[in-house]
Amino acid sequence: MSKSIEIQVLDKIKRNPRGTLFFVDNFAKIGNTKAVNKALERLVKSSELERVATGIYVRPVIDDYIGKVLPSIEEIAVAIAKRDRATIVPTGSYAMYKLGLTTQVPLNIVYYTDTSARKIKIGKQTITFKKASSKNLSFVGKISTLAIQALRTIGKDKATDEEIKQINKILKNENPKHLQHDIQLAPVWIRKLIATNE
Template sequence: MIHSIHKQIVTRIIKKRRGKLIFPADFNDLGNGNAVKTSLSRLVNDGMLERLAQGIYLYPKHDNVLGTLYPSAEDIAYNIAKRDKARIIPTGVAALHRLRLSTQVPMKLVYLTDGAPRKIKVGKHIITFKSTTAKRLAAKGKISSMVIQALLELGKEAVTDQVLNRITEVLQQEDKKKIKEDSKLAPAWIASILLSIMEKLEKDDRVAGIN
């Protein structure tokens, strides 16, 4: 039976694209958790998979020049959330970096989540999932929620014209209704920024429509 499970796991992995993250939970339907873990460990030893962290594996993709291509810590965080069917929002430096408001590559990534709190070390990076209230995760827009967290990290006094221009640029990709709704969940000074940008985008849309 164990041999059969191993064979099924290998077949499924081969069907996936290289560079894909693999979790033991991907094989829950096979019904034998210990056999799955044993099989994945065997595939690491055989060189088919690479273990990135406890319970997180990579079906590696190789480049002739760069060698093994690894997913970013952010990609790993979102894949974990997808696996756990949990919502996450990047906070602090992670939000700033994702919105390109900072060139600093964060070694410590912190995400608010409605899933299980945990800390995962992946290479030099530490990914922390912090439990939070439903209200803090109630934002509808993926981009506007990140903007709120980024502004909270910056603070009101650090919001320059350059920051506002970048936020305006990224919010062009967000549903304006979501911006308006999410502004209700933000502190007053952030809500004011979001609504001001939303009005500017709506005005630009009207002008574009006339032209």
């Protein structure tokens, strides 16, 4: 019986491209949680799957040169948000990293979310979901969202001319309607910084 659950789980995984993330509840129709967990454990032992975090699994992409390629922290966060039907917004040092304002990948990646707050350990890194107000989740532009969150992290009167120049340069790639919408949600001091160098 447990063997057939294992085969069914693997079959379902193989019907998706390598690199697709799976959660235990993706296999609810195959068996109960305990049986599915055991099947997943065995598939990890046999190297069919990799466990990227508690309850999250992947059949890794295999690259000719570097071998196994596991999903990025962002891909994992997006998959969790999709599963939970949640909105997430990158904040802090991760927003700065995404904009190229820092080259250091943060160990603790923080997202604002409209679901419950929690932390998920991924190897040496941590994804932190922080419960936020609807205003903080109302941004529509990908680039403008990052720019506003990055400036918030840097702080009022602390952004260097170089940082402001870099942010405004990147914002030229944002949809003008999205930028206009998001600027209205930003604190006044951020609006001034973005407006001054447009």
